[in-house]
Amino acid sequence: MNNISRKRTIFSRLAGGGIKWTPIFSLASLFLQLIAILLLMFQGAAVVAVSNKPAPTLVELADGRAISVRAIASRDRSADAIDRFVRSAMTGLFSWSGKTLNSQGQLIPDKGVEFAKGLTITEPALIASFALADNYRPILLREIAGQIPGDVFLGKTQIFLDIKHLTDAQKVGEGKWVVEMLANLLTFDENHQIGAGITFNKKVFLKAIDPPFNLMPKTPLEERFFELRSSGLEIELIKELI
Structure with missing residues (x-):
């Protein structure tokens, strides 16, 4: 009987709004936003690292030969x-x-x-x-x-x-x-x-x-x-x- 009464109490609290969901949702949303910000920061750092990486000056051809290259405009x-x-x-x-x-x-x-x-x-x-x-x-x-x-x-x-x-x-x-x-x-x-x-x-x-x-x-x-x-x-x- 005690177990049954406890379950009824919990269900009655859920049904009656005894548990406050708004703070829980707010905390979860804040947590997800922090993860998104961290991911964006990581991606930004990766982009900066690639952009600062010097262009390759030596390229290996399919036949095994290596040639020196430098970046120029297409025309x-x-x-x-x-x-x-x-x-x-x-x-x-x-x-x-x-x-x-x-x-x-x-x-x-x-x-x-x-x-x-x-x-x-x-x-x-x-x-x-x-x-x-x-x-x-x-x-x-x-x-x-x-x-x-x-x-x-x-x-x-x-x-x-x-x-x-x-x-x-x-x-x-x-x-x-x-x-x-x-x-x-x-x-x-x-x-x-x-x-x-x-x-x-x-x-x-x-x-x-x-x-x-x-x-x-x-x-x-x-x-x-x-x-x-x-x-x-x-x-x-x-x-x-x-």
């Missing part, structure tokens, strides 16, 4: 990067040795690649043409095909671009530059053992592009392609330098 390119790209692309486009690399990296005779009816270009120049903007590539390839002597593909003539000077890149717009090149085209054949040179001065117009990702070159030619595209640059136009 900015360093003067050194532009210089290297222009030298590499122009030399590849306008040097015709009659040799190319096979999949083992060995030099073999370059029989040329027919990219359009009746138009043949050297294989290295075709690879280098991927440094050109898509709308400009077929135009320049036709011009180059018309300049390559047939004896190049017979191994009797070699022509090399000898770059004498590149000006510092002049910015002409957001992510756009122009570089002036002073160079000679040197021809070596049975009649010119020391090389016959002609002036080859050009104005090269460049723009920034998004470099490709997740490319794993497997052959020397694929590596050459990756080297050109990974610079984040392409040639929009090449004009005579007057």
